[in-house]
Amino acid sequence: MYDSKLVQMDSESSRIEDVWQQVKPLSTDEKAELVKRLLGKESGLVLVSTSTHLVDYIIAQMSLLSSEGLAYVQRAIAARIACEGSRSKR
Numbered sequence: 001m002y003d004s005k006l007v008q009m010d011s012e013s014s015r016i017e018d019v020w021q022q023v024k025p026l027s028t029d030e031k032a033e034l035v036k037r038l039l040g041k042e043s044g045l046v047l048v049s050t051s052t053h054l055v056d057y058i059i060a061q062m063s064l065l066s067s068e069g070l071a072y073v074q075r076a077i078a079a080r081i082a083c084e085g086s087r088s089k090r
Contacts, residue, residue: 062070
């Protein structure tokens with residue numbers, strides 16, 4: 001009539017919950033550092049805090065580019081600067 005077998009809780013889930021409780025009080029920057037360390041340098045993930053300045057974000061994004069991609073972006077920036085420079089001289 002009644003199945004007396006106990007259902008085992010997933011021990012992985014409870015361990016993750018324990019870790020989460022310890023991580024919750026960390027600042028956003030500390031949590032980002034933790035994620036970066038867990039994923040490693042080869043993950044390609046760029047974490048940007050809401051307190052990060054735009055320049056830091058742009059540099060982080062550019063670090064993901066190949067040499068060819070970076071050269072393309074730099075040529076486009078140089079062309080735009082030259083164009084704006086010629087307009088301001090008028």
